Amino acid sequence: MTHRQVTVKDLGRRLNLHFTTVSKALHDHPDISEQTKRSVISLAEELGYHPNSIAKNLKSQKTYTLGVIVPLIKNDFFSAVISGVEEVAYGRGFNTVVCQSNEDTEREAIHIGTLTSNRVAGVLVSVAKTTTSGSHFRPLQKQGIPLVFFDRFCEDIEADKVVVDDYNGATQAVHHLVQCGYRRIAHLAGSTNTSIGRERCRGYVDELKRNGIEIDPEMIVYSGFGEKDGILAFRTLLSRDRMPDAIFAVNDPVAIGAYKEIKRKNLKIPQDIALVGFGDNTLSSYLDPPLTTVEQSPYKMGKVAADMLLRRIENPESEIESEVEVIKTKLIIRGST
Amino acid sequence: MTHRQVTVKDLGRRLNLHFTTVSKALHDHPDISEQTKRSVISLAEELGYHPNSIAKNLKSQKTYTLGVIVPLIKNDFFSAVISGVEEVAYGRGFNTVVCQSNEDTEREAIHIGTLTSNRVAGVLVSVAKTTTSGSHFRPLQKQGIPLVFFDRFCEDIEADKVVVDDYNGATQAVHHLVQCGYRRIAHLAGSTNTSIGRERCRGYVDELKRNGIEIDPEMIVYSGFGEKDGILAFRTLLSRDRMPDAIFAVNDPVAIGAYKEIKRKNLKIPQDIALVGFGDNTLSSYLDPPLTTVEQSPYKMGKVAADMLLRRIENPESEIESEVEVIKTKLIIRGST
């Protein structure tokens, strides 16, 4: 049953041809007679011959594989990015190998190692939360394997990036709240040691100022990026002096945490308190009322990132400075405001 | 900048050692003196040497890569499966290459082709909806590459499978409704040309019978698997003579469609009508009331499938009949019943 893999030699043996002749025939080389080509090709089909890409890659010192490392595949955002990456990779004849770091820097490093060993053509990474230094990405660069960060990146590594326009997304969200007449707008900020947290907070602050609304430090609660963080952050907010009339949350999970807590306190959204998220997670549109949020287009982000990477792969010598692509956001207005 | 990749020969040249000696040193071969080993290893680290897996694989005729083909990566269920696969693959030293078929048989076949060419160690597939014949999986089997189907499979291909226990999941759901005192239980069935649809419907019917409840054909509506199908199916149900007091939907999207429609008609869940889904989609727990549903454990399914595949890979000669693993379901009781 388990037939050994068919090779050009096998084909040659059966046809009394040298295996190199077979190889040329399969590549439609002009040297070879139509006659021979036909017989080779038909035998190849009959035996289910598939050229060994490993040998080919070894010879050519090239490979048609992209590596992707994400914190967690089973995640709305990242799986959509991967979908986008696979889509353009497939279209350009590349395969995609997917690795998850589980937010663990060491595991990230190990993945970089095996991807390097496998001589992937390029690597896409969204770094683990715990990753501070990017030194484990150096091997890639040493081997001349191009690297593109998406969404989360390392400051200390010079590489292409694709990021969401966090700042403008935040201003859009806050602008909308102001338009709706809210004035006491709170911000459930993520942790500000990530660029995402910093930029969204900056957008919030600037947009309030731009509208002549004073910044009240009491109205900013620093938390994490999860639903639980949202719950806790909202409680903290309530424990302070003055009630907000609207909340801009750093992302949808945090907004959803706040949402749950608001409902639990029997407050009405948006009458008592309006709520805006960031990310347009699938379930945000299913809440009651559905959540106003900022669209991040992860699928598009994956496509853009893969595209950048492939450009690098196809122009290996270009000493172009690293570039940053910014994915435009779009405000999605729903019932929560 | 773009340094050529470092090889054993490079190391050898720098140390005045033959490259085979270097190779042995790196593999901690007893032949080699500690002295030499140390110098080799330290130079390897210094130069950022990473063994070329391609060459290694070519030599050994082995590869440490699993291929996964799913209809769409950007999908709750499949991305969770992939997550599970990657998890166990990683733990056993394997990489995972992910391909999406976009529910297109031809694209599925192309993926099979490149995976075959890349001599992946094994392949996991959930087949595209449009796939009827499985003949494009033959090349794999011809090359002796093991294949495991998960969730969706081809009847005409002899291969290992991992499937959800649809029948018992359905009986659990219906049993629960009966326990709660509902008697007029409707079923929004999917299309019954899939095993999923058939088995869940069979479970529904049998469980009613087992409880002495007569089957009323008016209470079964055949639809598809999407939210829209749920909406339409519920309307159909209402247009018929008698109102159900509970609904068992073939999956969560259909249940959610019904849910929306029920709310639109100003009926109360579960007072006027109870609702059970199947699949435990993320958003089901966020509905108000949250949806009672049957857990499918896609993450676990991924793990089990990868495990089966790796077992085949590690025992290539075992002529064991193909096996079927059934993932047990679990009823998750929430507010909708």
Place this chain on the structure above:
DNA sequence: CTGAAAGCGCTAACAG
């Protein structure tokens, strides 16, 4: 203890 030689499957330059 270290080196030489062969070969994994393929391609490409060169001979016949």
Place this chain on the structure above:
DNA sequence: CTGTTAGCGCTTTCAG
């Protein structure tokens, strides 16, 4: 038109 040869980077005998 077809065959020979060499080599991609590595491991694995087998000699020294």
